[in-house]
Amino acid sequence: MLVKFANPGVNINLFLIVLLNNQTPLAERMRPSSLDELIGQEHLVDENGIIRKAIRAGNIPSMILWGPPGVGKTTIANIIANEVKMPFKVISAVSAGVKDVREVIDHAKRSNRTILFIDEIHRFNKSQQDALLNAVEKGVIILIGATTENPSFEVNSALLSRCQVYTLKPLSEKDLLKLAHSVIAKDEDLKSRSIKIGEHKALLNISGGDARKLLNLIELIAESITGDIVVTDTMVIEVAQKRIAIYDKSGEQHYDIISAFIKSIRGSDPNAAVYYLARMIDGGEDVKFIARRMLILASEDIGNANPTALVIANNTFQAVNVIGYPEARIILSQCAIYLACSPKSNASYVAIENAIRSVHDTGDLAVPLSLRNAPTKMMKEMDFGKEYKYAHDFDRNFISAEFLPAEIAGSKFYEPGKNPREEELRMYLRKLWEGKYSY
Secondary structure, eight states, X not given: OOOOOSSTTOOHHHHXXXXXXTSOOHHHHTOOSSGGGOOSOHHHHSTTOHHHHHHHHTOOOOEEEEOOTTSSHHHHHHHHHHHHXXXXXXXXXXXXXXXXXXXXXXXXXXSSOEEEEEETGGGXXXXXXXXXXXXXXXXXXXXXXXXSSOHHHHSOHHHHTTSEEEEOOOOOHHHHHHHHHHHHHXXXXXXXXXXXXXXXXXXXXXXXXXXXXXXXXXXXXXXXXXXXXXXXXXXXXXXXXXXXXXOOTTTTSHHHHHHHHHHHHHTTOHHHHHHHHHHHHHTTOOHHHHHHHHHHHXXXXXXXXXXXXXXXXXXXXXXXXXXXXXXXXXXXHHHHHHHHHSOOOOHHHHHHHHHHHHHHHHOSOOOOGGGSOOOSHHHHHTTTTTTOOOGGGSGGGOOOOOOSOGGGTTOOOOOOOSSHHHHHHHHHHHHHTTTTSOO
């Protein structure tokens, strides 16, 4: 029998397990039905978690669940619907259109208020998202959207303003081990056999914080080996390597490949960078996702070592949005190679992290009076802006003054990187601030 897959990213091994055994996959069989059964996401679902509180109050807001694959987005949506006993409709943004959305809304208007769960909502275009606005605003539907992408970029502002955004975290090693032991003990098929986890390093590494990936791997091991099983790292690696290496933009290898891509550019290896870029392009990865990650890297990993990198990355992002595939691959390649060949510096990233840490440690310190804005007479009488010295009135357009709050005066957050461009900045700052900052 010849089987053709409409979706090239399908997990072949998992499909064969279901085909041969004619049963629901382990990840679906063991999906939690209550918040108490859910492992992980305590910040949202524990006794003081905002989602648990909303369920108790019976007041569920429209929300966007943002997090990596396999951390409980769909599960939480199902649990909410079960707990509040409301009609629950599910559509996938990959295959659904405006017509499907309107059908759900019309049904909700004729019957009861309905929870609409949209998986991969970031794949909805503007018109599809706009179709939801009125129904969400009027409370005809409670929207629960799931996304692996930053909703600030992928969900339009009008819809985003009507939703709460809850961030889900990757599952910890402790969470994953707890889940693995739990399913082995509870699943009807697995508990009939003697399956023990002797070693777990490979199991956790390959799962990468993804519960679905973990359970799929456990199921593959159980199907591949007969009799009693003591899981070892070698066993896990052997089973995992037998899987067909297909790039799955819905999450299977999505994060591994983009991680390798970014680290190759950061490591100044243009060859590895274009290889992983090719993997993503060949797998149909969203062109905006690739371009956006390079735009972030241009600032985070190159920064002022080569400020032009940010300009090129931004132009790349704009260009590929206009061009699209297949020609966009050339623009992406040019940008990736340029970034890989640029000098590197994370000094700007470190500087803002240092500054944020200081803000968290010291709180909202008072801005010095001389630096405050004084648009009114009363503010001027309160000495706002008094004694401020305009730098351009002085030699070298510079005046040695204290701009930080008194409590952290003299703090240095920025340390220029070890590269020619920032060494020039270091020498310039050293001359200006001689005696104050140790550049």
